[in-house]
Amino acid sequence: LEVSGLSKHFGGLKAVDGVDIAVKRGSVHALIGPNGSGKTTTLNVLSGLYKATSGKVVLDGTDITSMAPHQRTAAGLGRTFQNIRLFRSMTALENVEIGAERPGNTMIGKGDEALTERAMEALTFVGLGSRANELISSFSYGHQRLIEIARALASNPTLLLLDEPAAGLNSTEKLELHELLKRIAAQGLTILIIDHDMTLVSEAAQHITVLNFGRRIADGESMAVLRHPDVVSAYLGSE
Structure with missing residues (x-):
């Protein structure tokens, strides 16, 4: 992913102000x-x-800056949300099948059977294959997070955007999430993750970009960035 000079203004508020991000393949x-x-x-x-x-936003060599969300999904972008966005009246499998059903997903055949198979693979990958036919309402908050990740994985993305996947998880669930991130990365998938859990971030990410007031204040190898005086000041304040 190559992001250059990215800005988003809401009237006079510069929520994102000229940000550059370069995400390496497989990281x-x-x-x-x-x-x-x-x-x-x-x-x-x-x-x-x-x-x-x-x-400008370029994904895997394709300029996606002006594309609609569904076109970006077809181009290989998958994401989860800070607040879980699952269909609560449906089963885990049905939720994940929705993620699998996208244009350009070449791993899917033409029939519904192939769609179901792809969704089951994703659910099994996150450890919930045995509960595929249970309603979303029967799952814990942590497991709902995993189902949302499975839904994103089922679309066969090139880049996975994870928006605070550790939010609301207990310590055991965070460990499981960390192991899952390792397994996703081992499959060669590229991940861009937002999270406030610095232990998870420092252990899972090789590269960190830091924003403050919409601007990039640090970027580089994880441990060096976390020790950066501007980053420490932004999080903890200064004397």
């Missing part, structure tokens, strides 16, 4: 920053929910 890249720094707005612009005020 786990974290986007962090204090509350209100513009992280989720950036993800919403990248996935097409918001139209960029200015700047």
